[in-house]
Amino acid sequence: MLSPGLLKDLRAVVGPENLLADPAGLLCYAYDSTPTTSLPDAVVLPGNAQAVAAVMRLAGEAGVPVVPRGAGTNLSGGSVPLQGGLVVCSTRFNRIREISAENLTAVVEPGVVTANLQAAVEKLGLFYPPDPSSLSVSTIGGNVAESAGGPRGFKYGTTKDYALGLEVVLAGGAVVRTGGRTVKNVSGYDLTHLFVGSEGTLGVITEAVLRLIPLPEKKQTLLAAFTQLDRAAEAVSAIVAARIIPATLEIMDKVTIERIEEFRPSGLPLDADAILLIEVDGSEAEVDHQAARLEQILKAGGVERLRVARDRAESDELWAARRTAYAAIAHTRPTAITEDATVPRDKIPALVRRLQELAAKYDVEMAIVGHAGDGNLHPVVMTDQRDPQEMDRAVKFFAEVFQVTLELGGTLTGEHGIGLLKAPYLEWQFGREGVEVMRSIKAALDPKGLLNPGKVFQRPVARPV
Amino acid sequence: MLSPGLLKDLRAVVGPENLLADPAGLLCYAYDSTPTTSLPDAVVLPGNAQAVAAVMRLAGEAGVPVVPRGAGTNLSGGSVPLQGGLVVCSTRFNRIREISAENLTAVVEPGVVTANLQAAVEKLGLFYPPDPSSLSVSTIGGNVAESAGGPRGFKYGTTKDYALGLEVVLAGGAVVRTGGRTVKNVSGYDLTHLFVGSEGTLGVITEAVLRLIPLPEKKQTLLAAFTQLDRAAEAVSAIVAARIIPATLEIMDKVTIERIEEFRPSGLPLDADAILLIEVDGSEAEVDHQAARLEQILKAGGVERLRVARDRAESDELWAARRTAYAAIAHTRPTAITEDATVPRDKIPALVRRLQELAAKYDVEMAIVGHAGDGNLHPVVMTDQRDPQEMDRAVKFFAEVFQVTLELGGTLTGEHGIGLLKAPYLEWQFGREGVEVMRSIKAALDPKGLLNPGKVFQRPVARPV
Numbered sequence: 001m002l003s004p005g006l007l008k009d010l011r012a013v014v015g016p017e018n019l020l021a022d023p024a025g026l027l028c029y030a031y032d033s034t035p036t037t038s039l040p041d042a043v044v045l046p047g048n049a050q051a052v053a054a055v056m057r058l059a060g061e062a063g064v065p066v067v068p069r070g071a072g073t074n075l076s077g078g079s080v081p082l083q084g085g086l087v088v089c090s091t092r093f094n095r096i097r098e099i100s101a102e103n104l105t106a107v108v109e110p111g112v113v114t115a116n117l118q119a120a121v122e123k124l125g126l127f128y129p130p131d132p133s134s135l136s137v138s139t140i141g142g143n144v145a146e147s148a149g150g151p152r153g154f155k156y157g158t159t160k161d162y163a164l165g166l167e168v169v170l171a172g173g174a175v176v177r178t179g180g181r182t183v184k185n186v187s188g189y190d191l192t193h194l195f196v197g198s199e200g201t202l203g204v205i206t207e208a209v210l211r212l213i214p215l216p217e218k219k220q221t222l223l224a225a226f227t228q229l230d231r232a233a234e235a236v237s238a239i240v241a242a243r244i245i246p247a248t249l250e251i252m253d254k255v256t257i258e259r260i261e262e263f264r265p266s267g268l269p270l271d272a273d274a275i276l277l278i279e280v281d282g283s284e285a286e287v288d289h290q291a292a293r294l295e296q297i298l299k300a301g302g303v304e305r306l307r308v309a310r311d312r313a314e315s316d317e318l319w320a321a322r323r324t325a326y327a328a329i330a331h332t333r334p335t336a337i338t339e340d341a342t343v344p345r346d347k348i349p350a351l352v353r354r355l356q357e358l359a360a361k362y363d364v365e366m367a368i369v370g371h372a373g374d375g376n377l378h379p380v381v382m383t384d385q386r387d388p389q390e391m392d393r394a395v396k397f398f399a400e401v402f403q404v405t406l407e408l409g410g411t412l413t414g415e416h417g418i419g420l421l422k423a424p425y426l427e428w429q430f431g432r433e434g435v436e437v438m439r440s441i442k443a444a445l446d447p448k449g450l451l452n453p454g455k456v457f458q459r460p461v462a463r464p465v
Numbered sequence: 466m467l468s469p470g471l472l473k474d475l476r477a478v479v480g481p482e483n484l485l486a487d488p489a490g491l492l493c494y495a496y497d498s499t500p501t502t503s504l505p506d507a508v509v510l511p512g513n514a515q516a517v518a519a520v521m522r523l524a525g526e527a528g529v530p531v532v533p534r535g536a537g538t539n540l541s542g543g544s545v546p547l548q549g550g551l552v553v554c555s556t557r558f559n560r561i562r563e564i565s566a567e568n569l570t571a572v573v574e575p576g577v578v579t580a581n582l583q584a585a586v587e588k589l590g591l592f593y594p595p596d597p598s599s600l601s602v603s604t605i606g607g608n609v610a611e612s613a614g615g616p617r618g619f620k621y622g623t624t625k626d627y628a629l630g631l632e633v634v635l636a637g638g639a640v641v642r643t644g645g646r647t648v649k650n651v652s653g654y655d656l657t658h659l660f661v662g663s664e665g666t667l668g669v670i671t672e673a674v675l676r677l678i679p680l681p682e683k684k685q686t687l688l689a690a691f692t693q694l695d696r697a698a699e700a701v702s703a704i705v706a707a708r709i710i711p712a713t714l715e716i717m718d719k720v721t722i723e724r725i726e727e728f729r730p731s732g733l734p735l736d737a738d739a740i741l742l743i744e745v746d747g748s749e750a751e752v753d754h755q756a757a758r759l760e761q762i763l764k765a766g767g768v769e770r771l772r773v774a775r776d777r778a779e780s781d782e783l784w785a786a787r788r789t790a791y792a793a794i795a796h797t798r799p800t801a802i803t804e805d806a807t808v809p810r811d812k813i814p815a816l817v818r819r820l821q822e823l824a825a826k827y828d829v830e831m832a833i834v835g836h837a838g839d840g841n842l843h844p845v846v847m848t849d850q851r852d853p854q855e856m857d858r859a860v861k862f863f864a865e866v867f868q869v870t871l872e873l874g875g876t877l878t879g880e881h882g883i884g885l886l887k888a889p890y891l892e893w894q895f896g897r898e899g900v901e902v903m904r905s906i907k908a909a910l911d912p913k914g915l916l917n918p919g920k921v922f923q924r925p926v927a928r929p930v
Contacts, residue, residue, distance in 0.1 A: 100809070100811065101706060102702060102705065102706055102809075102810065102811030103705075103809040103810045103811050103812075103840075104705065104810065105809070125708055126708075146651065147651045147655075149649050149651075153648065153649055157648070158649060158651075160651075160655065160658075161626070170898075170902070174898045175898070176895070176896070176898050176899040176902055177895065177896070177899060178895075178899070180874070180875065180876045180894075181809045181874050181875075182807045182808065182809060182810075182839070182840050182841070182875055182876050182879060183618070183622070183839055183840075184614050184618055184623060184807050184836070184839045184840070184841045184876075184879035184880050185807065185876045185878075185879060186611065186612045186614075186623075186625075186662045186878050186879065186880055186881070186882050186883075187876045187877045187878050187883060187887075187891070187894055187895075188883060188891055188894075188895060188899075188900070188903050188921060189659060189662070189663055189667075189903045189906060189907075189921075190612075190625065190658045190659060190661065190662055190663075191899075191902060191903065193625075193655045193658035193659070194654060194655060194658070194659055194906075196655065197651045197654070197655055198654055198655075202654075213710070214708035214709075214710060215708075237567060240567065240568075240569065241566060241567055243590055243591075243679035243680075244679075245678070245679060282751070283750070283751055283754055285748070285750030285751065285754065286747070286748055286750065286751050289748055289750065342647045342649050342650065343647065344565070344567075344568040344570070344646045344647060345567065345568050345569065345647075346565065346567030346568050347568075371649070374647070374648055374649045375568075375647050375648075375649070376647070376649045409645070409646050410645065410646075410647055411645045411647050411649075411650045411652045412652045413650075413651050413652050414647060414649035414650060414651065415649050415651055416651070417651050418651075418652060418653060422652075426652065426653055429645075429652055429653075430641070430642060430643075430652075430653060431641070431642070433635075433639045433640070433641050434641040434642060434643070434653075434656075435653070437635070437641055437656060437910065438653050438654045438656065440909040440910065441654060441659075441906055441909055441910075442654075443909065444905040444906055444908065444909040445902065445905065445906075456653060456654075
């Protein structure tokens with residue numbers, strides 16, 4: 001509960017219409033895309049950095065937790081106000097301030113929707129590659145806070161590869177700038193990359209300077225259907241080993257294909273055990289060359305059927321199907337939990353095999369979809385959180401997935417973040433001393449522990465030996 | 466002075482042959498590529514992470530400063546043992562542990578010479594792009610600590626874009642791992658990028674996992690000679706605006722051309738006022754397409770003469786000339802100081818003009834060489850540190866260069882680091898509160914302030930208003 005005095009002060013800062021404290025309003029900010037929900041005590045929607053700074057000063061003085069939030073699409077519990085407090089939501093703070101075709105940069109406020117930025121720069125022949133599946137609603141501020149990835153990560157990297165500079169409001173209200181407008185910049189510590197992916201635990205992002213690149217002349221989408229999931233996974237390794245770097249190299253298993261076709265019929269091959277959805281881009285000559293090489297490799301790898309999108313419309317249709325995968329899978333059961341296991345690229349066939357074994361071992365219903373070229377798979381478990389036994393099996397399944405991922409030389413999370421769900425496992429990856437370094441940085445920047453408490457750091461669970 | 470007991474303990478850790486404490490030995494580790502020198506009290510050359518950890522424990526207990534060092538080629542004073550203490554040099558710790566063509570990664574010890582790694586991966590059809598001019602002697606550990614750049618930064622980015630994971634020994638001797646072997650990785654805070662470019666002030670790097678990319682099929686080098694420096698700078702902006710991204714886009718002014726031709730005749734055009742040295746790379750088709758577009762743009766931009774390297778030998782010769790630029794300029798006067806002014810790409814013409822005005826204003830002898838495509842210029846001042854008046858003018862010149870660079874929206878340093886030389890100016894860029902964030906991280910990781918003291922952080926000088 002926030003004091004009436006604090007609520008009054010907050011209203012004065014953001015305007016009464018931009019503070020929510022009624023039950024219906026609070027409920028709208030209690031969730032993200034994970035099963036956990038938790039009500040905030042109030043929600044503010046500031047429209048500029050000065051307002052964010054004033055809010056942070058007030059929250060700091062009152063000792064109230066602050067949870068920064070964009071569109072709430074994240075998949076790790078990152079924007080759930082676990083300990084209540086104040087949600088600081090960026091959706092009103094959403095102007096594109098500048099797009100410079102000369103410097104190849106954009107300067108945006110945190111609430112800009114990813115797809116809107118992409119459309120704006122593409123009009124100028126420029127390209128902002130990061131493409132989380134939620135891009136039609138997700139915000140750049142949220143993308144930066146989570147270092148959002150997406151299919152194009154394979155060739156183009158993720159949000160962290162495009163963030164050149166930030167304006168951040170710290171706990172207590174100080175406003176700092178990190179990085180700048182230049183691609184080369186080694187002035188002082190790289191605070192930009194410390195804040196990128198820090199999941200709202202170190203500060204509230206109020207501006208981002210983003211790197212742009214020239215828009216590729218041409219794209220070409222290929223759909224490769226396999227009768228065995230293993231073969232699809234091995235084809236991915238063969239493509240990487242042949243030094244071909246498509247823009248995207250996505251894998252979907254049979255369950256995913258079926259769910260998508262039920263949810264939003266898109267012409268995916270229902271008789272396939274797995275498909276690879278591949279996009280090559282570049283100059284006209286480059287695209288033709290790569291597509292031809294891919295065809296050779298896929299045929300040598302035992303592809304059952306290869307479909308080349310005839311035009312942009314067909315290609316867009318296939319990508320819309322891919323982006324709908326999580327929703328299509330999630331709506332079939334009361335609870336869906338997606339993981340973000342990421343291994344060295346050559347370990348993808350091994351990871352696929354292990355995931356299937358573990359799903360059978362724990363008797364969980366699983367779909368596999370993911371960015372195979374990056375070694376990044378999203379096993380989605382369809383379950384029901386109201387059934388304690390089923391949930392218990394899911395939790396055990398995921399714990400063993402984490403273990404297997406780390407054994408294969410991978411990471412707990414490639415693009416979704418640690419958040420709430422994976423915080424107890426962080427020490428498995430970095431050890432006590434590694435996590436201690438992170439905690440010491442958190443303590444240095446947020447000594448009262450008010451920023452997004454309960455995220456990233458939690459009491460560790462014992463790692464099986 | 467180190468105590469005899471500490472020296473004995475250090476000898477026991479690294480072996481007596483790997484500890485230097487004699488005057489001649491110490492002198493060899495007192496310098497880098499800046500004018501400042503300062504003797505260490507001892508030098509150790511450990512061969513593995515355990516030895517580094519033991520050295521760090523001993524130094525921590527004794528309260529002795531530790532200065533990590535690779536080949537000592539850096540241009541910011543980063544590896545000068547300003548307060549004496551112990552130099553921890555990585556040159557013996559220099560194996561390439563693994564190159565994975567399947568995962569597109571290399572795992573190396575810190576003392577691996579940059580050029581050796583590049584040669585090793587190129588044999589496998591892979592590419593490690595970062596190319597500081599010192600690459601034939603510089604070490605990967607030093608490159609990581611300084612986030613070294615180079616000409617290829619324009620298309621390929623710098624060391625920070627290739628560091629996926631590190632093993633680091635902290636002050637006190639704890640060994641931690643950051644990042645990992647996957648390109649996508651958002652597990653916990655991005656400590657990898659915190660250590661990259663931290664200039665030895667946060668830890669000693671003992672292993673780096675580096676991202677590799679496929680080696681481009683073909684390269685083509687072009688040399689464009691201009692009768693006016695301004696025109697060359699404007700051609701750079703025109704190339705960027707046309708969405709052409711060559712691998713490199715280097716500028717050299719008349720003074721640089723003359724010095725190189727005196728030092729190492731390379732066939733550069735002595736009648737030109739400036740040259741652009743451009744390399745395009747990619748597939749055969751891509752390279753031909755880009756080279757043809759460049760020729761159009763350069764001709765429209767008033768190029769005086771355009772030379773296309775006939776073969777790899779001619780191209781290598783031109784690049785060897787470019788890499789020799791600093792040495793060629795430096796040897797003409799007793800003291801050479803190079804700066805690292807970096808501005809948004811479209812501000813290159815303005816920066817060139819301002820540098821020329823300032824050199825005239827302060828009566829300093831200056832050459833300009835740099836990575837124009839990145840907005841990154843290196844004005845080199847040829848001076849004599851034994852002449853206080855001349856040095857005073859140089860210091861004032863550089864202070865105003867910093868001021869101008871920041872006014873143009875740039876950064877104090879694009880690729881050389883803050884080190885010793887630019888530490889008093891850091892607040893000009895980030896303000897008191899921005900620097901305070903960096904200091905708080907330093908204090909969290911190195912509470913006794915023993916790691917490379919005097920670097921990055923110093924008492925600020927007042928910024929002119």
